[in-house]
Structure formats: structure tokens, C-alpha cells
Amino acid sequence: MAFDHKHLIDITEYSADDIMTILETAARFKEVNERRIKKVPMLKGFTVVNMFNEPSTRTRSSFEIAEKRLSCDSLNFGGSSTSTVKGESLVDTVATLCSYKIDMIIVRDRHAGVPRKIADVSGAHVIDAGDGKHQHPTQALLDLFSIWEAKGDFTGLKVGIVGDIGHSRVCGSLIPALKIMGCEVTVIAPPTLMPARPDVLGADHVTSNIDEALPELDVVYMLRIQRERLEGAPYPSLREYNMLYGLTQEREHLMKSDAIICHPGPINRGVELDSFMADHPKRSVILNQVYAGILTRMAALYLLLGGSEDGFAA
Numbered sequence: 092m093a094f095d096h097k098h099l100i101d102i103t104e105y106s107a108d109d110i111m112t113i114l115e116t117a118a119r120f121k122e123v124n125e126r127r128i129k130k131v132p133m134l135k136g137f138t139v140v141n142m143f144n145e146p147s148t149r150t151r152s153s154f155e156i157a158e159k160r161l162s163c164d165s166l167n168f169g170g171s172s173t174s175t176v177k178g179e180s181l182v183d184t185v186a187t188l189c190s191y192k193i194d195m196i197i198v199r200d201r202h203a204g205v206p207r208k209i210a211d212v213s214g215a216h217v218i219d220a221g222d223g224k225h226q227h228p229t230q231a232l233l234d235l236f237s238i239w240e241a242k243g244d245f246t247g248l249k250v251g252i253v254g255d256i257g258h259s260r261v262c263g264s265l266i267p268a269l270k271i272m273g274c275e276v277t278v279i280a281p282p283t284l285m286p287a288r289p290d291v292l293g294a295d296h297v298t299s300n301i302d303e304a305l306p307e308l309d310v311v312y313m314l315r316i317q318r319e320r321l322e323g324a325p326y327p328s329l330r331e332y333n334m335l336y337g338l339t340q341e342r343e344h345l346m347k348s349d350a351i352i353c354h355p356g357p358i359n360r361g362v363e364l365d366s367f368m369a370d371h372p373k374r375s376v377i378l379n380q381v382y383a384g385i386l387t388r389m390a391a392l393y394l395l396l397g398g399s400e401d402g403f404a405a
Contacts, residue, residue: 094394100206100219102228102264107271114236116390117383119403124160124385131402133393134161139195140188142209143169143220147199149356150220150229153384154197157392160385161402166193181205185213194396198222216395224260229391230355231264233383235272237376238310240383241351245272251304252294253279253336254314254363257286261314261355266292279304281336301336305345312353313338313363329362340367343374351376 094112096105105113123131139158143151158165168188188196195216198206203223210217221227235245242248250269256262256278269276270293277296278289289297298304305311316332333339338352352368352375360366369375392398 094397096395098206098210098217098219099228099391099395100210100217101226102231102268102271105271107273110232110235110268110272113232113387113390113394114239116394117232117236117386120386120389120393123389123402124382129160130162131160132162133398133400133402134158134163134396136164137195137396137398138164138166138191138193139197139392140193140215141165141167141169142188142196142198142200143167144198144200144205145221147220149381149384150199150227153381154220154388157385157388161389161392161398163392166191169199181208182212185209189213189215195392218391218395221260224258224263226263227260228264228268229384229388230261231268232387232391233380234265234312234353234355235268236383236387237353237380238351240379241376242309245269245274248274248309249277249307250274250310250312251277251279251301251308252312252314253301253338255284255317256280256289256292256314257284258317259314262292265312266294277304277308279336281332301338302342302345305342305350306347308350309347310351310353311338311346315355315357316359316362329359333362333365337361337363337365338368339365343368343371346374350374353377353380356381 123129141154193215196209196213197218197220198209199220200222203225205222206217206219219226219228252262266276276294277298278294279298279301281299354377358364358369360369
């Protein structure tokens with residue numbers, strides 16, 4: 092299948108048609124993942140390096156499962172195991188990896204811009220698995236897939252993103268992706284968790300009042316409150332944050348009857364969500380998002396590397 096992209100680094104480089112191609116391919120992989128034997132030979136012979144220079148559980152594990160199910164050869168690399176701790180430069184480390192004749196590097200790094208730098212110097216396909224506060228495009232894709240499955244269409248959907256907007260790389264990809272697909276986006280946060288220029292994010296509306304926003308929203312996307320930032324006192328306490336911005340059972344009556352709840356994980360129960368809302372059988376699509384991570388990452392790997400069609404047929 093022809094796909095006119097080499098990298099997945101910045102979601103704004105993708106059109107609505109590009110994104111729909113990924114989502115539709117992910118839907119095809121759903122059938123593959125529901126077979127008893129889920130491994131298919133579609134990327135057999137391709138070598139993928141997972142360079143995770145920052146801790147990750149969900150993103151890393153879903154990429155590894157996606158690679159295995161597509162029959163890639165993969166190398167896990169990064170963190171304290173790399174020669175960068177010995178003083179080797181990033182460019183030299185990448186050059187060493189590329190001497191193995193690899194096909195793709197999936198990179199997560201605490202510094203914004205690292206995936207682009209690797210793409211510039213490596214010649215390999217590159218997927219950004221999260222860089223600093225910049226972007227996390229595969230997270231945006233799995234979020235879009237989950238919303239698309241639940242709602243059937245994007246046009247005119249009203250999506251609210253609640254929480255630590257200022258420090259979120261999820262927002263860096265999700266807001267532009269939602270806008271590309273025709274959604275109306277509201278960001279909701281206390282002023283201390285909002286960036287200095289929230290308009291730069293591209294959202295249609297900015298508010299600090301969740302109770303006023305909820306009745307209008309089709310999708311409520313709750314961001315993780317990063318406890319590690321609490322020392323900087325962006326809000327008085329987790330308890331107060333929950334009272335003012337938490338999506339709780341007491342707030343459900345404010346929501347549309349068919350509104351859904353998303354969260355990138357891991358959830359801080361009792362902070363951004365209570366258990367009633369996190370586990371809500373009709374509203375919560377949080378576990379669907381986890382599964383969609385495998386499907387959309389399989390789709391991105393397959394499309395970027397130009398794999399064979401062998402495997403879609405049962």
C-alpha cells in the first residue's frame with residue numbers, strides 16, 4: 092500500500108486523508124489481533140530499533156507487541172545501556188546503530204527535537220514516541236481511533252481536554268490532530284497549568300471552568316496530573332484539584348448522555364478521575380485506547396515501511 096511519508100514525527104505534516112488511512116489500516120489490524128494466532132509476516136525481514144531514552148511502560152510495550160505481531164526483528168536500546176552515558180554523542184550513537192543496516196528507529200526522549208535530529212542524520216524511518224513537551228503523535232492516533240470507533244465521525248465533534256495543558260506533549264499532537272479532523276477543541280485547566288500563550292496550541296476555546304464546559308462536550312479527555320510537578324505548587328493540593336477539576340460521579344449529570352471519557356494513562360484515581368467515571372461501562376473508552384495503541388502502531392509501522400499485504404487475509 093503506497094503511503095507518502097517516511098517519518099511520523101510531527102502530526103501537522105499529515106493531512107486528514109493521511110490520518111484516515113492510518114485509522115482504516117488500524118481497523119483492518121483489529122481483525123488480525125482477534126485471531127488465535129496473531130503473528131503475521133507483513134514486515135518480515137525489517138529491523139526496528141526501539142530507542143527509549145526516557146522511561147515508558149504503555150508506549151514501549153505496545154510498540155514491542157506491534158513489532159512482534161508484524162514479524163519485525165527488533166532491538167531494544169536506550170537509557171543507561173547506551174554509550175551516551177560514557178560521553179558518546181547522539182549523532183555517533185545513531186551512526187553506530189545505522190551501521191547495522193536498520194530500517195526504523197522509534198525514539199522517546201526527554202528533550203524536544205531529538206526524533207527530528209535522528210531523522211536528519213540517520214537515513215532510517217523515524218517514529219516519535221514522545222519528545223519532551225513537544226509531541227507524541229502515535230498517542231494522538233490511538234486517541235483518534237478510539238474516538239472514531241465510539242462516535243463514527245469527527246466532523247463537528249466537541250472535545251474538551253482537561254488538566255496539565257502546559258506540560259503536556261499529548262496536547263502537542265492531539266489538539267492539532269483533532270483540528271485536522273474537523274473537531275472543535277476546548278482546553279480546560281487552572282491558570283497555573285495553562286501555557287503562557289494557550290492560543291498557540293490551536294484550541295478553539297480556553298476556560299478554567301470545567302462545570303460550564305462539560306454540558307457542551309462530546310468527548311472529555313482527562314490528562315494525567317503529573318505528581319512529580321506538585322513540588323512547584325501549581326495547585327494547592329491533589330484533593331483541591333480533584334474538587335475543582337476532577338471528573339467525578341457528582342459531575343456526571345453535567346455531561347451529555349452520550350459523551351465519552353478518554354485518558355492517556357496511567358490514571359491517578361481520585362485526582363483527575365474517580366473510579367466510578369474511570370470504569371464507567373458506557374462512557375469510559377480508556378481500555379479501548381490501550382488496545383488502539385497496538386492497532387495504530389501496527390498501522391504506522393506497516394505503512395511507513397511499506398510492508399506486504401500478506402496477513403490481512405485469514
